[in-house]
Amino acid sequence: MIKKAIHIVLPFALFFLFVFAVSKTNNPAASFQLLTTEENFVAGKPITLAFSTPSKIATADLFIIHSYGKTLLKSKNNNGQLLFKIPAIYSQKTGFTSWYLLQNKKTIVTGSFKITPNNNTPTLLENYLGPTTLLTGLNHFTMMVAIPTDSYDNPKEDNTTVLIKDQFLNDIRITAEKTKSFIAWKNIYSRTTVGKMLVSTECENTDSKEFETDIRPSIGKDFSISFSRNHKFADGNQITKLETSIIRDQFGNLVGDGTLVTFQITTKNNILLKTFAATINGIAIAQLLHPDHEDTYRVKGYVTGIAESKPIEISYNALINTFPYQFSEKNREITVGPLKSFMKQIIPDGIKVELKIFHHNNLIETKIAESSKGITTFYLLPPFYKEKEYQFEITTLGVTQKTEIKKYENN
Amino acid sequence: MKIINNRNIYKTALILSFILISIFALLGLAKTLDYLNTGAERTSMLHLETESEDIYLPKVNWTKLDNPAREMEKNTLGKIERDYLFSWYVKNNALENNTSKGIDYYYTQNTRENLYRTINYNKSHEITIENTTIKHFPELEFYSEDGQLVVFTDKNVVEFQKLYQNKQLITSIQDTATYKVMMLLEDGFWRVRHLLKMKSEAFAPDTIKANPIYTVKNNQILQNKIPYTIKGINYYPKNSAWDTFGERFNKDTIAVDFDIMKKANLNTVRVFIQYGDFGKAKIIPEKLEKLKVLLDLAEAKKLAVIVTLFDFYSDYTIDSWTLTHRHAEQIVSTFKDHKAILAWDLKNEPNLDFENRDKDNVLSWLDHITTVVKENDPNHLITIGWSNSVEATNLADKMDFISYHFYNDMQHLEYETNKLLKTTKKPVVIEEFGVPSYGGMWNLWEGSIKKQAAYHQKMQTYFKKNNYSFMSWTLYDFPHVPDQVAGKWPWQKMRQKKFGFIDDKGNNKPAFKYISN
Numbered sequence: 038m039i040k041k042a043i044h045i046v047l048p049f050a051l052f053f054l055f056v057f058a059v060s061k062t063n064n065p066a067a068s069f070q071l072l073t074t075e076e077n078f079v080a081g082k083p084i085t086l087a088f089s090t091p092s093k094i095a096t097a098d099l100f101i102i103h104s105y106g107k108t109l110l111k112s113k114n115n116n117g118q119l120l121f122k123i124p125a126i127y128s129q130k131t132g133f134t135s136w137y138l139l140q141n142k143k144t145i146v147t148g149s150f151k152i153t154p155n156n157n158t159p160t161l162l163e164n165y166l167g168p169t170t171l172l173t174g175l176n177h178f179t180m181m182v183a184i185p186t187d188s189y190d191n192p193k194e195d196n197t198t199v200l201i202k203d204q205f206l207n208d209i210r211i212t213a214e215k216t217k218s219f220i221a222w223k224n225i226y227s228r229t230t231v232g233k234m235l236v237s238t239e240c241e242n243t244d245s246k247e248f249e250t251d252i253r254p255s256i257g258k259d260f261s262i263s264f265s266r267n268h269k270f271a272d273g274n275q276i277t278k279l280e281t282s283i284i285r286d287q288f289g290n291l292v293g294d295g296t297l298v299t300f301q302i303t304t305k306n307n308i309l310l311k312t313f314a315a316t317i318n319g320i321a322i323a324q325l326l327h328p329d330h331e332d333t334y335r336v337k338g339y340v341t342g343i344a345e346s347k348p349i350e351i352s353y354n355a356l357i358n359t360f361p362y363q364f365s366e367k368n369r370e371i372t373v374g375p376l377k378s379f380m381k382q383i384i385p386d387g388i389k390v391e392l393k394i395f396h397h398n399n400l401i402e403t404k405i406a407e408s409s410k411g412i413t414t415f416y417l418l419p420p421f422y423k424e425k426e427y428q429f430e431i432t433t434l435g436v437t438q439k440t441e442i443k444k445y446e447n448n
Numbered sequence: 449m450k451i452i453n454n455r456n457i458y459k460t461a462l463i464l465s466f467i468l469i470s471i472f473a474l475l476g477l478a479k480t481l482d483y484l485n486t487g488a489e490r491t492s493m494l495h496l497e498t499e500s501e502d503i504y505l506p507k508v509n510w511t512k513l514d515n516p517a518r519e520m521e522k523n524t525l526g527k528i529e530r531d532y533l534f535s536w537y538v539k540n541n542a543l544e545n546n547t548s549k550g551i552d553y554y555y556t557q558n559t560r561e562n563l564y565r566t567i568n569y570n571k572s573h574e575i576t577i578e579n580t581t582i583k584h585f586p587e588l589e590f591y592s593e594d595g596q597l598v599v600f601t602d603k604n605v606v607e608f609q610k611l612y613q614n615k616q617l618i619t620s621i622q623d624t625a626t627y628k629v630m631m632l633l634e635d636g637f638w639r640v641r642h643l644l645k646m647k648s649e650a651f652a653p654d655t656i657k658a659n660p661i662y663t664v665k666n667n668q669i670l671q672n673k674i675p676y677t678i679k680g681i682n683y684y685p686k687n688s689a690w691d692t693f694g695e696r697f698n699k700d701t702i703a704v705d706f707d708i709m710k711k712a713n714l715n716t717v718r719v720f721i722q723y724g725d726f727g728k729a730k731i732i733p734e735k736l737e738k739l740k741v742l743l744d745l746a747e748a749k750k751l752a753v754i755v756t757l758f759d760f761y762s763d764y765t766i767d768s769w770t771l772t773h774r775h776a777e778q779i780v781s782t783f784k785d786h787k788a789i790l791a792w793d794l795k796n797e798p799n800l801d802f803e804n805r806d807k808d809n810v811l812s813w814l815d816h817i818t819t820v821v822k823e824n825d826p827n828h829l830i831t832i833g834w835s836n837s838v839e840a841t842n843l844a845d846k847m848d849f850i851s852y853h854f855y856n857d858m859q860h861l862e863y864e865t866n867k868l869l870k871t872t873k874k875p876v877v878i879e880e881f882g883v884p885s886y887g888g889m890w891n892l893w894e895g896s897i898k899k900q901a902a903y904h905q906k907m908q909t910y911f912k913k914n915n916y917s918f919m920s921w922t923l924y925d926f927p928h929v930p931d932q933v934a935g936k937w938p939w940q941k942m943r944q945k946k947f948g949f950i951d952d953k954g955n956n957k958p959a960f961k962y963i964s965n
Contacts, residue, residue, distance in 0.1 A: 098613075098618065100611055100618075100619075100621060102607070102609075102623050102625070102645070103645065104562075104627070104643050104644055104645040105559075105562035105563060105565075105566060105643060106543070106562070106563065106565075106566030106567075106569075106570075107543060107566075107577050107579075107609065107611075108566065108569055108570055108573070108575055109573070109575050109611060109613055109618065124569060126562070126565040126566060126569060130562060131644060132643075132644045132645035132646070133625065133645045133646050133647050134645065135623050135625065135645075137619075137621055137623075139611075139618060139619050142617070142618060142619045143619065144619065144621065149647070151647075165592065165594075165596065165597055165632075167592065167593060167594025167596060168593065168594045178593070179593070180517065180592055180593035180594065182592055182597055184630070184641075184642070190558050190559075192630075192642050192644065217589075218589040218590060218599045218601070218628060218630075219599055219628070219630050219642055219644075220590060220597075220599060220630075222517070222590070222592070224593070
């Protein structure tokens with residue numbers, strides 16, 4: 038009988054125990070109210086949000102969304118009060134923090150607070166200056182951007198004053214700029230002379246280091262060119278020097294060393310030649326080989342796309358009017374020379390001599406050789422030149438001479 | 449002679465070990481040289497290589513570009529936007545997996561420390577947070593003269609997050625905030641230097657004026673303000689079942705089919721767009737062309753179209769949300785003024801994914817897709833094709849009309865439909881119904897074309913009596929059914945092939961008589 042009673046009572050007892058346990062472990066739904074009235078906090082100061090609830094056991098979690106992260110905070114019900122301590126990693130950084138009080142997978146209260154930069158900590162200054170080189174002139178500028186922060190690396194609020202200073206020679210200028218969107222900035226304009234400019238900033242007793250920007254000459258103005266040479270003869274050997282005047286920008290500064298000047302040369306036959314030189318101290322000196330025949334060069338200098346000179350003319354006189362030549366070895370060997378220069382000196386080695394071979398007025402071949410000690414020799418090998426007669430045209434140093442028709446024996 | 453003796457073994461071992469040592473030495477040298485060469489290419493040093501895969505595509509709309517300093521170049525803006533979105537992506541990833549992977553690419557040295565601290569805190573408390581941002585409206589504040597520093601305000605960033613502790617979902621939360629951002633150009637990356645969360649601002653009022661043809665009043669869909677009862681059919685061309693816009697797309701075939709529908713006194717057709725087939729986040733233009741051809745034909749034949757989006761999509765993870773948003777956005781904004789469209793059906797039978805993909809997740813996804821579609825196309829109605837009437841109440845208040853699929857015993861039709869009409873107070877469409885005419889060994893010779901006809905006859909009397917909107921499944925029997933639809937086994941497939949009013953040879957089945965009322 039007792040056994041039977043146990044069989045009946047035990048399931049009931051277990052059931053009630055279970056129900057009790059469930060109601061104990063379940064978080065009962067309750068209303069919560071924010072006690073913390075403050076909505077603005079200063080970075081670095083501890084932040085605690087307090088909630089009150091009529092329930093003595095209900096708990097809730099706090100989800101926070103911050104500039105740099107999100108997390109979930111737990112709390113215990115302490116006699117109807119819940120305290121959430123915001124971790125230092127969040128209370129040190131500024132921004133608008135949203136919070137959501139969650140209970141049993143539901144949001145029951147939401148709200149937000151704002152953390153502002155801590156103005157009692159030493160100010161830090163981050164600066165960016167760019168571009169770091171400038172051209173002279175009134176339109177060019179470099180930009181100084183200053184980002185003042187508190188010691189927790191939080192950008193200061195808008196309207197924080199930053200002094201931006203620049204020095205160039207005796208000229209020191211200081212302006213006060215207000216921050217907006219994290220930054221205070223200023224365009225620092227270039228000057229008309231070349232040199233170094235120093236820029237620095239100051240905010241709330243914190244000074245930046247000095248930043249340097251170079252003011253470099255701007256683009257050159259038109260210039261003139263001149264030439265110098267050893268003699269005026271077209272010997273194909275001497276060199277004519279082409280030289281620019283000092284090239285300056287519009288404010289009289291020498292253009293930067295290494296500015297490339299192109300000298301463009303037009304010959305009498307409208308052939309274009311070029312030579313180049315880079316400037317040193319504003320002057321570019323280029324070299325030009327003398328022609329090996331009479332010619333007049335028209336030379337013009339360019340800094341491509343920027344500046345140019347007026348053209349000049351250079352004339353080269355012919356070295357010789359005529360030259361001797363002989364036939365020997367049954368007319369198979371042709372010796373040109375000796376070629377003599379303007380003082381009857383033997384011309385320098387390496388002068389080009391051209392021999393055109395005609396047969397019945399048809400050009401068969403052109404041979405080219407260079408002179409050595411004033412003499413150039415051509416040899417017509419019998420197996421290659423089998424005709425009975427040939428005529429020749431010899432050209433050197435811009436002079437052309439036609440020979441008579443020469444007879445050849447067949448071997 | 450004894451071949452195997454000790455000496456031969458030693459010889460072989462010696463030669464083999466020599467070869468092995470040589471191989472390892474060569475491999476080692478190659479590895480060393482390889483290592484010494486890494487990072488030496490200019491492209492890798494300057495990070496010039498472009499990421500080609502779309503992984504994170506929230507809506508970004510630069511509302512203001514003029515600023516007091518340097519004029520913004522289009523190319524730079526693109527790079528800033530890309531790196532800024534990556535900064536969100538790595539941050540989201542960090543919060544989800546508590547990993548610092550990628551943070552050093554998109555945050556400067558000082559700034560990344562803040563994120564590392566959050567990661568460590570959440571890791572030690574076993575908190576993980578899945579995040580995505582839905583929309584960004586950045587306004588340029590400042591772009592420095594040397595092109596190395598930029599400040600902008602990203603207004604009203606909509607953030608959606610799911611919060612977990614000890615791998616248990618706690619809740620999901622949507623938050624809107626404005627962020628002020630400073631980025632610096634470092635090593636070819638635009639990196640976040642400062643980030644400041646600010647109070648969100650009032651959203652700009654919607655300026656797009658809706659000009660709808662189809663509207664809804666109480667339990668009734670209206671066409672140009674005249675009550676409109678849908679007498680419709682689900683449609684795939686006979687030879688391209690579940691692949692309307694595939695290789696076999698043919699204008700003439702569709703035109704003929706639309707004529708059949710029109711002659712049979714139908715007024716609406718439901719078609720399906722597959723997520724992958726249309727190109728996921730980057731819609732393939734040819735597919736839009738094909739859809740336009742179909743819609744133009746429908747307009748010419750005076751048929752209304754319900755276009756079902758996201759067929760064969762079943763991911764729903766927060767990671768891919770923004771990609772699906774871009775998918776929907778491109779399609780619906782292209783056709784926002786098309787007169788043939790009656791409604792966008794956001795997803796076919798999403799409740800079938802409740803079990804495997806988490807109900808909350810699926811519903812939040814649908815909720816956000818609703819917003820995306822409504823924002824980009826205010827002219828057309830929206831609905832979701834639920835697979836039964838019980839689930840059809842989900843998100844009912846966001847829908848223009850309620851759609852559900854009825855494959856139960858016919859007797860329940862009126863009860864289920866009337867209940868929905870009453871609870872939702874919105875028009876209700878029986879968006880799919882039907883029986884297969886298949887009778888064979890796989891269903892014990894249960895169905896027949898006569899039984900199918902009888903079913904449709906009876907259904908039509910219900911529809912007529914109650915003036916229900918209906919869409920039958922489906923116009924054709926299909927010679928081929930893809931495996932993804934019903935399954936790969938014959939007892940699954942055979943049924944699915946025989947739902948049509950017209951058999952696969954093109955002959956009308958007896959049920960064709962009762963295709964409409």
